[in-house]
Amino acid sequence: MALRDTVISALPFREYDFKVMVGYYILLFVSIWLAYQVVRAVWNISPFHPLSRIPGPKLAAATYLPEFYYDVVKFGKYTSEIKRMHEIYGTAMPCLPYFLPHDDNEYFTYIQTNMNEGLCLDASGFATADHDLHRMRRAPLAKFFSKTQLTPMEPRVQQLAQHLCDKILAQAGTGKPFDLIMAYSCFTADAISDYGFGESLGYLDQESWEPNFHKSLTMILNTTHIFRFFPFLNGIVAIGSWFPDYLPKDIAVLIRTLNTTIPNLIRKAKHTMEAGIERKRPTVFAEMFKSDIPEQEKTMSRLVGEAAALMNGGTGTVAWTLSIITYHLLTQPKVLDKLTDELRGVVSDPQRLPPWPTLEKLPYLGAVIQEGLRLSYGASGRTARVATGEDLVYSGEWKPEGAKDGVSLSYTIPRGYAVGMSAFLVHHDETLFPDSYEFMPERWLDDNLERRKEREQHFLSFGKGSRMCLGPIVKA
Numbered sequence: 245m246a247l248r249d250t251v252i253s254a255l256p257f258r259e260y261d262f263k264v265m266v267g268y269y270i271l272l273f274v275s276i277w278l279a280y281q282v283v284r285a286v287w288n289i290s291p292f293h294p295l296s297r298i299p300g301p302k303l304a305a306a307t308y309l310p311e312f313y314y315d316v317v318k319f320g321k322y323t324s325e326i327k328r329m330h331e332i333y334g335t336a337m338p339c340l341p342y343f344l345p346h347d348d349n350e351y352f353t354y355i356q357t358n359m360n361e362g363l364c365l366d367a368s369g370f371a372t373a374d375h376d377l378h379r380m381r382r383a384p385l386a387k388f389f390s391k392t393q394l395t396p397m398e399p400r401v402q403q404l405a406q407h408l409c410d411k412i413l414a415q416a417g418t419g420k421p422f423d424l425i426m427a428y429s430c431f432t433a434d435a436i437s438d439y440g441f442g443e444s445l446g447y448l449d450q451e452s453w454e455p456n457f458h459k460s461l462t463m464i465l466n467t468t469h470i471f472r473f474f475p476f477l478n479g480i481v482a483i484g485s486w487f488p489d490y491l492p493k494d495i496a497v498l499i500r501t502l503n504t505t506i507p508n509l510i511r512k513a514k515h516t517m518e519a520g521i522e523r524k525r526p527t528v529f530a531e532m533f534k535s536d537i538p539e540q541e542k543t544m545s546r547l548v549g550e551a552a553a554l555m556n557g558g559t560g561t562v563a564w565t566l567s568i569i570t571y572h573l574l575t576q577p578k579v580l581d582k583l584t585d586e587l588r589g590v591v592s593d594p595q596r597l598p599p600w601p602t603l604e605k606l607p608y609l610g611a612v613i614q615e616g617l618r619l620s621y622g623a624s625g626r627t628a629r630v631a632t633g634e635d636l637v638y639s640g641e642w643k644p645e646g647a648k649d650g651v652s653l654s655y656t657i658p659r660g661y662a663v664g665m666s667a668f669l670v671h672h673d674e675t676l677f678p679d680s681y682e683f684m685p686e687r688w689l690d691d692n693l694e695r696r697k698e699r700e701q702h703f704l705s706f707g708k709g710s711r712m713c714l715g716p717i718v719k720a
C-alpha cells in the first residue's frame with residue numbers, strides 16, 4: 245500500500261485522475277486502432293485499390309474477419325469457404341491477406357520461383373522468409389536429396405520397413421486394433437533420424453507404437469490457425485518448454501526431443517566428424533558441419549531448427565500419405581489385387597524387397613503412390629508468396645457455372661501483394677481431377693501405362709518452384 249501511495253504521490257495528478265487517465269488512454273488507443281482498421285477496410289474495397297478490378301467477396305477483401313471466423317471459430321474451414329467463393333467469383337479473387345488464383349498452375353510455378361515468403365519453425369531454411377538467405381540455407385540440404393546420396397541409405401530403409409511389417413503382423417496376430425498412423429510415424433521418424441544423424445530414434449524398437457511424434461505434431465498443427473492471428477502466444481508456449489513435466493505427455497515428448505535428443509545427436513555428429521571417424525554412409529548433419537556454409541549457419545540453434553524442420557516435415561507427411569494409401573487399398577480390393585499382381589512380378593520373397601530402381605519402373609505402384617499423395621495434399625492450407633521486384637500479370641479463363649462459354653481474365657498484381665493457392669483446391673477441381681474424392685490410381689496412366697504428364701502439372705502435394713519440398717527431388 246505504501247509503495248502504491250508513493251508512486252501515486254510522485255505522479256503529476258491525483259489517484260482519481262490517474263484511473264481516468266489510464267481509461268482515457270486505453271480508450272484513445274482502441275479508438276485509433278479501430279479507426280485505422282475501418283480506413284484500411286474502406287481502402288481495400290475502394291475503386292483506387294490496385295486489386296479493385298478483380299471481382300470477389302467484399303467482406304473477405306476488406307477484412308480478416310471471414311478468415312478468423314472460418315479458420316479460428318469454425319476450425320480450419322476457410323479453404324473450403326474459399327472453394328465456395330471461387331465457384332461464385334471465378335478462378336481469381338482478392339481475398340485478405342492474398343490474391344488467390346484458383347487453379348492456374350503455370351502461374352503458381354512462376355510465383356513460387358520468384359517469391360520470398362516463408363512459414364514458421366524459426367531457425368530452419370523452411371521458415372526463412374528472405375529469398376537469398378533461404379537459397380543459401382536450402383543448397384547444402386538439397387544435396388542430400390539426390391539419388392546418388394540416397395542410394396546408400398536404401399538397405400537401412402528396407403531393414404526398417406521389414407521391422408515395421410514384422411511388428412504390424414505380430415500386432416495383427418493379437419487381434420487387437422491399433423492406430424496405423426502411429427506405426428507409420430515410428431517408421432518415418434526412425435528412417436529420417438538415421439539419415440540425418442546416423443542414428444534412429446528407436447521408435448520401432450519400442451514394445452508399443454508410442455511415444456512418437458504423431459500426437460504432439462498434431463496438437464501443435466491444430467493450433468496454427470490461432471497462432472496466425474495471435475502470434476504473441478508463441479512466446480507463452482516457449483515458456484512452457486522450460487516446464488515440460490507440467491505439459492501434456494505428447495507435447496513433453498516433442499519438447500524433450502527438440503531440446504535434448506536432437507541437440508545431442510547433432511553434437512555427436514559433430515564430434516564424430518571432428519574425431520575423423522568415417523561412417524559407412526554420410527549423414528546430413530555431419531556433412532553440414534564439414535560444408536563451406538558460413539560459421540553463423542552452423543550454430544547449434546540453427547542446426548536444431550533445420551533438424552526440427554526435417555523431422556517435422558518428413559515424418560508426419562509420409563506417415564499420413566502411407567495411411568491414406570493403406571486405407572484406400574484395404575477398402576478397394578480390386579485396386580489392392582491389381583497392385584499385388586504387379587508387385588508379384590518383381591518380388592519373389594517378401595522378406596527381400598527388390599531395389600528402388602526396379603520398383604520405380606512399376607507403373608501401377610507409381611500411380612498408387614501419386615494418387616495417395618494427391619489425396620493427402622501435403623500442405624492443404626493457402627501458402628503465400630510475395631513478388632517484391634516486379635508486378636505480375638495473371639491471365640486465365642473462367643467458365644461460370646451453367647454458362648455456355650468461358651470468360652478470359654487478365655489482371656495485374658502489383659509487387660508487394662501476396663499470392664496464395666491451395667493443393668486442396670486444385671486437387672479437388674473436378675475439371676482437372678474428375679470424381680476428385682475417389683481414389684483412382686488409373687487417372688495417372690494412359691492406355692500404354694505411361695504417366696499422363698499433362699495431369700502431373702496440376703499435382704501440388706510437394707509445392708512448386710524454389711521452395712518446393714526437398715523430399716521428392718531425386719535426381720542422379
Ligand code: HEM
Nearest residue numbers: 370382557558561562565622623706707711712713714715
Ligand atoms: C509425403 C511426403 C511429403 C510431402 C507431401 C511433403 C510436402 C511438402 C510441402 C507441401 C512443402 C512446402 C512447399 C512450399 O512451401 O511450396 C515441403 C517442404 C519441405 N519438405 Fe516436404 N513433404 C514430404 C516429405 C518430406 C521428406 C521425407 C523430407 C525430408 C526428410 C521433406 C523435407 C522438406 C523440406 C526440407 C522442406 C522445405 C523446403 C524449402 O523451404 O526449401 N519433406 N514439403
